[in-house]
Structure formats: C-alpha cells, structure tokens
Amino acid sequence: MNRTLKGILFAGLTGVFWGLTTLATKLIGKAGVAISTAVFFRMVIVVACVGPWLLFCHRDQLRIPWRYFFRIFIFSVLGPTGLYLGFMLSIVYLNAATALVLHYTYPMLTVLCSSLVTGDRPGKWDYAGALLVTLGVLCSVLTPQWTLDTNIDVRGIIWGVVAVIGLAGQTLLVRATVTKGGMSRWAFFFYSHLCAVFWISLYITLTGEWGEFAEITPHIAMLILVPTILGCLIGYILYYSSLQYVPASVTSLMASLEIVSGVALTAVFMGARPSVPEICGCACIFTAIALVSLSRMHIHHPRA
Numbered sequence: 001m002n003r004t005l006k007g008i009l010f011a012g013l014t015g016v017f018w019g020l021t022t023l024a025t026k027l028i029g030k031a032g033v034a035i036s037t038a039v040f041f042r043m044v045i046v047v048a049c050v051g052p053w054l055l056f057c058h059r060d061q062l063r064i065p066w067r068y069f070f071r072i073f074i075f076s077v078l079g080p081t082g083l084y085l086g087f088m089l090s091i092v093y094l095n096a097a098t099a100l101v102l103h104y105t106y107p108m109l110t111v112l113c114s115s116l117v118t119g120d121r122p123g124k125w126d127y128a129g130a131l132l133v134t135l136g137v138l139c140s141v142l143t144p145q146w147t148l149d150t151n152i153d154v155r156g157i158i159w160g161v162v163a164v165i166g167l168a169g170q171t172l173l174v175r176a177t178v179t180k181g182g183m184s185r186w187a188f189f190f191y192s193h194l195c196a197v198f199w200i201s202l203y204i205t206l207t208g209e210w211g212e213f214a215e216i217t218p219h220i221a222m223l224i225l226v227p228t229i230l231g232c233l234i235g236y237i238l239y240y241s242s243l244q245y246v247p248a249s250v251t252s253l254m255a256s257l258e259i260v261s262g263v264a265l266t267a268v269f270m271g272a273r274p275s276v277p278e279i280c281g282c283a284c285i286f287t288a289i290a291l292v293s294l295s296r297m298h299i300h301h302p303r304a
Contacts, residue, residue: 007245010238011254017235019261021088022096024227026266029092033220034212039084040200042228046193049233054190061184068183069191075169076195083166085200086159093156096266097278100259101137102160104285107252108134109168114249117172125295126249129288133256136284142277168252174240175248185240253292256285 028038054062090099108130111122170192177185204210216224242251260282263274274282 003245007242007251008254010242011246011251012257014235014239014242015255015257015259016261017230017238018255018258019231019265021227021231022091022100022258022262023265024223024231025088025091026096028088028220028223031217031220031223033215034204034207034209035088035092036085036200036204036207036209037212037216038224039081039088040197040204041224042084042232043080043193043197043200045225045228046232047190047197050186050190050193054186058184058186061187062190064183064187064191072188072191073195073198075173076192077199078162079166079170080192081166081196081199081203082162083170084163084196085203086161086163086166090156090160090163093153093159095278097259097263097274097281098152099156099160100262101139101278101281101285102157103163103167104133104256104259105137106164106168106171107249107256107288109164110171110252111249113168113172114175114247117176122247122249123295125291126247126253129253129292130249132284132288132291133253136259136281136288139277139281139284142275144275144277146277171239171243171248171252175243175251178244185243189236189240250292253288256288259285 025035025038029035087099087103090102093099094102111126111130115121174185174188177183177188239251239255242254263278263282267273
C-alpha cells in the first residue's frame, strides 16, 4: 500500500471511530453528568496508557527541552482541553449534526495556516475541499424549511469554535513534528494530555463540579471508557499516523467522515433524524473528501 493511500485510509478510519464520541456525549449529557467529568477521565486514561508505553518502549522520546514543554503547556489550554471540552459541550447544546458540521470548519483553518506552521503548501483542490466543508456548515444552521435557525444555542456555537481552534492547532503542530522535527508526535500526544489534566482540573475547581464524580454509575463509566479507548486512543493513533504520510489539510478533510458516523449513530440510538439541510451538509463533506482524495491520488500516480 502506497503512503498516500495509507494516510487517507488512516484518517478516514479516524473519523469513523471519532463518531462514537458524539453518541456517548449525548447519552452522558442526557444522564445529567457534567461533561467536564468525562473530559477529566479521558485525559487521565490517555496519560495512564501512553505514559508507560513511552517509558518502557521509547524512553528517549520523553526527553524534550523545557522550552518545548512550556509551549505544550500553554497550547494544551486549547488542545486537548479546549478541543475535548468544547466539542462535547457543543454536542450538549446543539443537535448532533449541527455540532459535527460546525466542528468541521477546522479543515478550512488547517488549510489556511498549513504553509505557515508546517511548511506544506495546500493545492487548489485542498482549498476547494475546505470551501465545500464550509458550505456544509452553512447548511447545518438552516431549518428544514431552508431558513436560518435562530433557535441555535449560542453557547454551543462558542464552545464549538473553541474546539475548532484546538483541533486545527493540534493537527498543524503534530504535522510540524514530521516536517520540521523537534519532538516525536507521541511525545506531543502524551505531554499535551498530561498538561491538560492540570487545566481541566482547574476548570472543574472554578465551576465547582468535583461533586459530579459521585454521580458516576457503571453505565456512565462505560460511556466514558469505550469512546476514550476507541475514539481517543485508537482514533488519535490513526490520526497522528496519517499525518506522517499526508499533509495536515488532507488528514483533516478525510477525518470529516466523523460527521456521517456521528450523525448515523445518533439517529439510530437516539432517534434524532437529520433534516434535509443537514443531509446536504453531510453530502458536501463527502464531496470534499472525494475531491481531495482523488486529486492526491492523481498527484502521486499521474498518467504515463
């Protein structure tokens, strides 16, 4: 399997696994448990799993300069803290389709900033794909009558924007570890989550939500654990691996499959059927994925 196809496949699978988080978040919110509780455990589980693996198998990757650690500590306010908290809260305040399509404005931000951060120069089809993703976002805020939905919760939009900035920044910085070096992507993954434990703990302290931990039942624990293992650990392993083979702009667009995965799972298990505009938004995402994938395959396999 060639590198480009492998990178596209990894990113696409990432989107499928990430879709589980959407359903789990809706169920956690419905159960009345604070989202910050789920985010805290997600951080701790990632650190507990990745830390020992790096320590025993790749100890040299844990040795990074203090200036790198300081940068990660500052950035971890947005990613993964703002990413996880913002995305999950946007799902609570918005319907699943709207939250997901809003989330996937991040490919546009990734494309616009890619050359500056990673040194990769997006092609014209990358820009076209990002524009299609943005069009999909516009469809998601329309009612079934194709008018602007004025009942959208502004809190969901704000938290969604925080998540977009966090994921775009994380995508670009991890890709930069491949194109520019400095540290391994797995060291970045570990230290960003380790620092994020501090920030989410501070958030829980300021909001007074530590008492929510007493509300966790075995059912809630499974809703936290399964998406963390599949969506976060396995999902980000695939996502970071994809960034080793293809530019950040391509990876971010391919991961848009999360929209279809998340909307489908939510519709099946919670009866939340997407509207026609939301379906059109998903169609725009699929078109963008096909466009960018075919263009990349053409670049690496031109006609003789």
